[in-house]
Amino acid sequence: MKRRRLLGGLVAAGAAALLPGCTEEEVPRPPLPLSAGEDGGVYWPLGRALSVTLRTRWRSDPLVTSGSADNQERLRDGRARLAFSTVDVADEAQSGRGPFDAKYPLRALAGLYSDYVHLVVRAESQMKDLDGLAGRPVSTGAPGSGTEIVATRMLAAAGITLRGFERHRLDLHDSIAALRAGVVDAFFFSGGLPTPAIAKFVTDGDSPVRLLDLGQYLDTMRSQYGEVYASGWIPTNAYGLSSVTTVSIPNILAVPHTIGAESAYQLTRLLFVAKPRLARAHPEGRQLDPRSAIDTYPVPLHPGAERYYREQKRA
Incomplete structure (x- = not known):
């Protein structure tokens, strides 16, 4: 009887270890491909640095791409869930102009640097x-x-x-x-x-x-x-x-409009957690600031990101 209780306890403990919240390494992490840019530009070192921090919640890998227009296409077809972009290209994407043959609604998590x-x-x-x-x-x-x-x-x-x-x-x-x-x-x-x-x-x-x-x-x-x-x-x-x-x-950090509010909030939070790492990766990483990050015109902020900035304002 004691042996059965002991075995039952071990099984229960093992099952509990598989539940979310036990240890971060054991929690299943969904994929979050990040469209960065050309190796040799600024997007690439920042993307590599940001991905390291994002891996606390997602399986995030930076992708070498041709740049902003390529990044927007990857957001559109699902090859990426997060992307760097200049605002002129993002404006073309969400308006369906230029190289984009249809409108694609975007949301921004933060304004970054120029x-x-x-x-x-x-x-x-x-x-x-x-x-x-x-x-x-x-x-x-x-x-x-x-x-x-x-x-x-x-x-x-x-x-x-x-x-x-x-x-x-x-x-x-x-x-x-x-x-x-x-x-x-x-x-x-x-x-x-x-x-x-x-x-x-x-x-x-x-x-x-x-x-x-x-x-x-x-x-x-x-x-x-x-x-x-x-x-x-x-x-x-x-x-x-x-x-x-x-x-x-x-420049902005952009996501599809379909990303949930909680995910957008956590992405924005982790972006600012990553600031020291971003600053070490490239001097433009120092430009990240919650007071200026809310300026993402003409791409609207994601509601999850808005929540993060409201909290920072109250803090």
């Missing part, structure tokens, strides 16, 4: 503005990237159509290699400061480069596309190059 449009040319180049790109080989970014969208818009603002130059659709690493080899005369990239691959390219020093000033195109772009674009500045201390004005674009 991207800055880079136009990199060789140091000895005589180009001074976008007019100098006419007829030349230029990389406008990889298909599916936010870079490609903003570069195309900026060229149009300067009156240069896609037929007005030799277009190459290369990712960041291939753009750098093509500029180094003389295959292209310039390349665009939209990223935070400093963008790791560009910083390394400058530091290598084998192909001296400079940045073109792009600030003069902001007003035209804002008149056509609204407040998704803002004034930006790439200072000398970003890369050790002469400072330039440019166009900046806010």
Whole structure:
């Protein structure tokens, strides 16, 4: 009798150990693929760092992607449940414009930091503005990237159509290699400061480069596309190059509108738990702040994220 009671107790204890809340390692964790971005950009180190913290509740792995437009497509078809995106691309996705053939309602968990449009040319180049790109080989970014969208818009603002130059659709690493080899005369990239691959390219020093000033195109772009674009500045201390004005674009962390309020709340909470890790991964991680994170225009905040920010305000 005592033996049966002992065995029964052991069975009950074993069953209890399988119940949620016993230990975090034993709780089944649902998948949460995170669309990050190109290896060499800023999304990638931040995505890797964030995934480490998210693994306390989800099986989260960062995905190498082409960038914002690719990330939106992955949210749409379910390959991702969380994604970095610039707000201009997110606006196109939720409106069903540009590369997106149907509206897809999104929600934001937080505003993060801003991207800055880079136009990199060789140091000895005589180009001074976008007019100098006419007829030349230029990389406008990889298909599916936010870079490609903003570069195309900026060229149009300067009156240069896609037929007005030799277009190459290369990712960041291939753009750098093509500029180094003389295959292209310039390349665009939209990223935070400093963008790791560009910083390394400058530091290598084998192909001296400079940045073109792009600030003069902001007003035209804002008149056509609204407040998704803002004034930006790439200072000398970003890369050790002469400072330039440019166009900046806010970034958000986006989710499908179908994600539940509790999951969105926990994702937002863990994003801020991860801030020290994000800051170690890249300087832009330091920009995360609950006071500015609520600004995700034109993508609405998820109600679960709103709950988190209300609690922080009361704390």
